[in-house]
Amino acid sequence: xxEAVSRPTLEAVAARAGVSRATVSRxxxxxxxxxxxxxxxxxxxxEELGYVPNQAARSLVTxxxxxxxxxxxxxxxxxxxxxxxxxxxxxxxxxxTAHDNQLVLLLTEGRADHARVARYLAGGHVDGALVFSLHxxxxxxxxxxxAGVPTVFGGRPDWGADTRAADPGVVYVDCDNRGGxxxxxxxxxxxxxxxxxxxxxxxxxxxxxxxxxxxxxVMTDVxxxxxxxxxxxxxxxxxxxxxxxxxxxDRCPDVDAVFAANDLTALGALRVLRARGRRVPEDVxxxxxxDMVPVTEQADPPLTTxxxxxxxxxxxxxxxxxxxxxxxxxxxDTTAGAQEAPPSEVILPTTLIRRASA
Amino acid sequence: xxEAVSRPTLEAVAARAGVSRATVSRxxxxxxxxxxxxxxxxxxxxEELGYVPNQAARSLVTxxxxxxxxxxxxxxxxxxxxxxxxxxxxxxxxxxTAHDNQLVLLLTEGRADHARVARYLAGGHVDGALVFSLHxxxxxxxxxxxAGVPTVFGGRPDWGADTRAADPGVVYVDCDNRGGxxxxxxxxxxxxxxxxxxxxxxxxxxxxxxxxxxxxxVMTDVxxxxxxxxxxxxxxxxxxxxxxxxxxxDRCPDVDAVFAANDLTALGALRVLRARGRRVPEDVxxxxxxDMVPVTEQADPPLTTxxxxxxxxxxxxxxxxxxxxxxxxxxxDTTAGAQEAPPSEVILPTTLIRRASA
DNA sequence: GTGAAAGCGCTAACAT
DNA sequence: ATGTTAGCGCTTTCAC
Numbered sequence: 225x226x227e228a229v230s231r232p233t234l235e236a237v238a239a240r241a242g243v244s245r246a247t248v249s250r251x252x253x254x255x256x257x258x259x260x261x262x263x264x265x266x267x268x269x270x271e272e273l274g275y276v277p278n279q280a281a282r283s284l285v286t287x288x289x290x291x292x293x294x295x296x297x298x299x300x301x302x303x304x305x306x307x308x309x310x311x312x313x314x315x316x317x318x319x320x321t322a323h324d325n326q327l328v329l330l331l332t333e334g335r336a337d338h339a340r341v342a343r344y345l346a347g348g349h350v351d352g353a354l355v356f357s358l359h360x361x362x363x364x365x366x367x368x369x370x371a372g373v374p375t376v377f378g379g380r381p382d383w384g385a386d387t388r389a390a391d392p393g394v395v396y397v398d399c400d401n402r403g404g405x406x407x408x409x410x411x412x413x414x415x416x417x418x419x420x421x422x423x424x425x426x427x428x429x430x431x432x433x434x435x436x437x438x439x440x441x442v443m444t445d446v447x448x449x450x451x452x453x454x455x456x457x458x459x460x461x462x463x464x465x466x467x468x469x470x471x472x473x474d475r476c477p478d479v480d481a482v483f484a485a486n487d488l489t490a491l492g493a494l495r496v497l498r499a500r501g502r503r504v505p506e507d508v509x510x511x512x513x514x515d516m517v518p519v520t521e522q523a524d525p526p527l528t529t530x531x532x533x534x535x536x537x538x539x540x541x542x543x544x545x546x547x548x549x550x551x552x553x554x555x556x557d558t559t560a561g562a563q564e565a566p567p568s569e570v571i572l573p574t575t576l577i578r579r580a581s582a
Numbered sequence: 583x584x585e586a587v588s589r590p591t592l593e594a595v596a597a598r599a600g601v602s603r604a605t606v607s608r609x610x611x612x613x614x615x616x617x618x619x620x621x622x623x624x625x626x627x628x629e630e631l632g633y634v635p636n637q638a639a640r641s642l643v644t645x646x647x648x649x650x651x652x653x654x655x656x657x658x659x660x661x662x663x664x665x666x667x668x669x670x671x672x673x674x675x676x677x678x679t680a681h682d683n684q685l686v687l688l689l690t691e692g693r694a695d696h697a698r699v700a701r702y703l704a705g706g707h708v709d710g711a712l713v714f715s716l717h718x719x720x721x722x723x724x725x726x727x728x729a730g731v732p733t734v735f736g737g738r739p740d741w742g743a744d745t746r747a748a749d750p751g752v753v754y755v756d757c758d759n760r761g762g763x764x765x766x767x768x769x770x771x772x773x774x775x776x777x778x779x780x781x782x783x784x785x786x787x788x789x790x791x792x793x794x795x796x797x798x799x800v801m802t803d804v805x806x807x808x809x810x811x812x813x814x815x816x817x818x819x820x821x822x823x824x825x826x827x828x829x830x831x832d833r834c835p836d837v838d839a840v841f842a843a844n845d846l847t848a849l850g851a852l853r854v855l856r857a858r859g860r861r862v863p864e865d866v867x868x869x870x871x872x873d874m875v876p877v878t879e880q881a882d883p884p885l886t887t888x889x890x891x892x893x894x895x896x897x898x899x900x901x902x903x904x905x906x907x908x909x910x911x912x913x914x915d916t917t918a919g920a921q922e923a924p925p926s927e928v929i930l931p932t933t934l935i936r937r938a939s940a
Numbered sequence: 941g942t943g944a945a946a947g948c949g950c951t952a953a954c955a956t
Numbered sequence: 957a958t959g960t961t962a963g964c965g966c967t968t969t970c971a972c
Contacts, residue, residue, distance in 0.1 A: 244959045276705040280641035281949035284964045317689040329687045331675040347634035602943045639965035642948045
């Protein structure tokens with residue numbers, strides 16, 4: 225483990241280049257209004273000294289940090305068993321990097337950590353936050369609202385009984401869970417299936433609720449009504465999918481199709497169907513959600529699913545936040561190139577990917 | 583997206599408590615040498631004003647950031663298909679949080695990003711770095727060395743031809759890959775198997791190389807020599823495992839056991855074995871590595887594997903780094919409670935977990 | 941034990 | 957176009 229060494233300052237660069245600190249500062253920050261020969265001299269001095277601006281000093285005066293917090297609330301460990309989280313993070317990271325922003329990761333393990341996160345955000349260490357509000361009734365959105373930090377949510381936040389529900393400033397990005405679910409179920413009905421079951425996700429997450437709603441939409445729409453016995457609650461995990469599938473087969477032996485809330489759940493269902501001697505898709509057609517390629521392509525049979533672009537979702541969240549931040553900084557500029565207020569919600573499209581399972 | 587508001591300063595707290603800024607500062611930072619009644623008044627003022635120290639101002643003078651960078655180099659996307667990464671991060675996050683340090687995540691997508699990371703680290707934005715040097719011949723260790731940032735590596739770094747190889751200051755944490763591999767292979771031999779194959783991981787990672795070495799150790803040790811035809815190179819992925827298993831079966835139809843470099847690989851092997859009508863473990867016994875519980879327990883049959891505690895590995899890396907940092911700060915203190923120099927390598931133990939596959 | 945004062949390295953008015 | 961200057965909010969000697 226090496227020792228840190230002291231770094232050259234602006235002052236040192238200025239001395240070496242034979243100019244004032246202000247000039248060096250100008251060059252370092254884009255360099256408008258400095259004549260070329262001088263600028264060049266400064267750049268050489270910077271190079272020679274290996275000068276890197278002290279971010280703390282800079283933040284102290286600019287009140288900007290070029291850093292964004294990513295808050296991931298994961299009381300349960302689901303986040304760590306599917307690659308969802310990693311993909312979002314990658315999208316976010318790419319976008320932030322492209323804009324020279326740093327990513328400060330805040331993982332929470334439960335209520336105890338909420339206060340810590342709220343304090344951190346309120347402390348003005350970062351310019352904004354990207355928050356994955358994974359569970360209903362999560363106090364985090366409220367706390368964050370109070371902290372007054374520009375925030376973009378990942379997934380439709382549930383404001384529940386919270387009175388701040390009406391806040392028009394809330395921005396979030398989500399995929400079209402309901403629409404995707406509709407497409408999945410419609411596809412199964414188009415295949416001629418009539419006893420289409422649904423294995424839900426964890427219903428304390430809006431994504432699961434929305435997918436269930438989409439299922440209901442189509443079932444009632446097409447068949448006039450839906451049989452609640454065809455819906456089994458689960459939790460987005462493979463073992464949850466297994467359990468639910470068994471339940472479903474016992475209760476309604478005549479099911480001829482299953483729409484699973486995500487691919488992992490579908491995997492569990494597939495396993496049970498095979499064990500029970502049901503052929504897929506001949507006897508029972510199966511559709512998943514997410515399209516985690518390593519999962520869907522290697523399922524047996526390969527899984528028909530609703531694709532959402534998770535990485536893009538992360539990237540978009542970051543983009544929206546950064547745009548909002550720069551917009552706020554530049555004030556209410558109404559000229560041609562002005563930033564518009566970010567839309568309060570962005571819903572990414574989903575597409576049905578047909579493979580062998582349905 | 584809410585607007586950020588200006589926060590109360592030390593000055594404000596001092597005014598409210600009727601003391602000097604210095605006194606407030608003392609109380610806020612542990613409060614030694616301030617008489618209780620005064621300290622209490624200060625604490626109340628802090629509370630009432632909702633004062634949170636400005637980290638930038640503090641860093642400017644202390645030259646500390648209470649922040650640690652986590653660098654994850656992932657040219658390939660393996661990191662995102664298995665939960666390894668997420669688990670490490672969780673361990674790291676827990677430990678950092680416990681010591682009030684922030685986690686700055688630096689994801690790299692290739693060589694182009696290396697310079698960026700090096701610059702960031704050299705820029706003195708963080709007190710130290712935790713680096714996952716996933717691939718051989720990675721220039722990152724060298725760059726980081728030059729940046730002069732206290733660093734702990736995850737996994738034995740490969741210094742290859744790098745002349746800095748001899749640097750005694752390098753600290754890393756790894757699991758006992760070689761020992762774990764030995765245990766796995768020994769177990770298979772104890773079961774009476776003689777044609778034990780090995781599907782390697784990506785051999786540009788030291789973990790894969792070490793596991794292969796462990797396999798060789800035991801095979802030559804027990805059988806006098808090992809048959810290179812029983813070793814098939816792969817890449818830690820399920821599909822890689824499938825491909826390798828097919829190869830192996832074609833080449834050596836008499837294999838009666840397989841040691842796979844990780845659980846995901848074993849999963850692929852299991853699939854092929856089933857497809858080819860080989861019973862597991864009767865015809866072919868299979869052992870994995872990692873013990874990703876959701877994978878191993880739901881494999882069919884449940885997978886015997888070598889367990890490593892990934893989260894603990896993350897936690898330990900963080901602990902080592904923080905200890906090194908505080909040690910460095912406190913200077914060379916030789917009294918009783920002094921920090922010892924962190925060990926240059928920590929190898930975590932592995933354990934064989936017996937399930938049904940071997 | 942407590943306060944006064946001097947910066948940490950930088951940016952942004954304001955002069956020139 | 958460039959230089960001068962005044963802080964940003966905090967910690968930390970140094971007096972008292």
